[in-house]
Amino acid sequence: MTTYREIFANREFRALFAGNAATVAGKTIQMLALSALVYASTGSPLLSALAFLGGLLPQALGAMTLLSYADRVRPRGFLAGWDVARALAAALLATGVLPIWGMLLLIMAFGAVDALSGGVRNAIMVDVLPGGFVLGRATLNISVGAMQIIGFATGGTLIATLGPHRALAIAAALIAISAAVTYTGLRTRSPRATGRAGVAATWRGNRALFMNRSTRTVLIASWVPNGLIVGAEAMYVPYAGDWAAALFVAAAAGMLAGDLAVGRFVPVPVLDRFITPLQALLAVPYLLFFLHPGLAVGAAAVFVASFGYAGTLGLQQRLVDWAPESLRGQALGLDGSGRMTFQAVGATAVGGVAEATGPAIAMTVAALASLAVTASLRSRLRAGAQVRDDEPVDSGNRILTAGGDSG
CATH class of the missing domain: 1.20.1250.20 (MFS general substrate transporter like domains)
Structure with missing residues (x-):
């Protein structure tokens, strides 16, 4: 479809x-x-x-x-x-x-x-x-x-x-x-x-997902870079004051445009190739805030950056492909709840930096940190796209091994 x-x-x-x-x-x-x-x-x-x-x-x-x-x-x-x-x-x-x-x-x-x-x-x-x-x-x-x-x-x-x-x-x-x-x-x-x-089964499933290098890398890539940029978004009000709404609207528009374009026009077989570029795009435009741009330039940067949230679509597809069928719902639920948690963590961390440096510098720091995490995960994501991880995933009901049935 x-x-x-x-x-x-x-x-x-x-x-x-x-x-x-x-x-x-x-x-x-x-x-x-x-x-x-x-x-x-x-x-x-x-x-x-x-x-x-x-x-x-x-x-x-x-x-x-x-x-x-x-x-x-x-x-x-x-x-x-x-x-x-x-x-x-x-x-x-x-x-x-x-x-x-x-x-x-x-x-x-x-x-x-x-x-x-x-x-x-x-x-x-x-x-x-x-x-x-x-x-x-x-x-x-x-x-x-x-x-x-x-x-x-x-x-x-x-x-x-x-x-x-x-x-x-x-x-x-x-x-x-x-x-x-x-x-x-x-x-x-x-x-x-x-x-x-129950609780024990949930812990076993979560442990199985984190013990596997491929699914662990996907979850970290989904949570951390995005969470740091949401932390930068939390600085819109301190940065722009009464005009912060323009930045929020630009961010929402960019995110919707990314989902529309990537979801519709990027074929699933090549979606893997876009994960790292899109996550880098999510952070790079925020480096402009080091120069304290005006509202128009800042809103344009935010729009372009938020297009990069579409990289999450590729990461979710990987979870669908790689997690055992008996853990598919748990994997996708863990992905969603983890992103919400790291958004709160990112907002708290960036807000703490802003207390010492001001919002513009804090947004720049968040972008640099997001880029650093994306770069550190690049080779692992690329390796995972070429071959499934050779570590077994014990779901409590089945085993996923290299070349095995992923469900």
């Missing part, structure tokens, strides 16, 4: 696309409304920030404890059921019966399971779109960016006109729609793996 017409002709992909779009819009409205509600109740910027981003913080915990379930659940039932649970949680928040601490605990508890749901959703796309995973993943990426923009704009309007509680009720309805679309649009599939899931 190499065209948008082909993937949208697939009924199951249409269900995944529509369900994911409704979920993203609902979650975005929920985050915004809950943040406004908490701030109005407490006047605390810290608690407001926790309400907005608190669901992202526990994803690392979910990746360490729950990801073994990603290959041991029936995808259709789990994804639809999880959306039902999310819709009920949003409806509970809309009632206003929970205290502030209860609201924060609720969204953090759901955040821990989001790492699992991301792994299940990405893994089922491999089955829904045989040979079309990259284009399908890029298409979902584009829809996520678009629905976040729509969600923020709509959420702000709803909060201003109806208040945060009614906005949360609308978020619950959108997520419930996602549950219905997912359940009716996907067909039933059996789990990829058998055996008991």
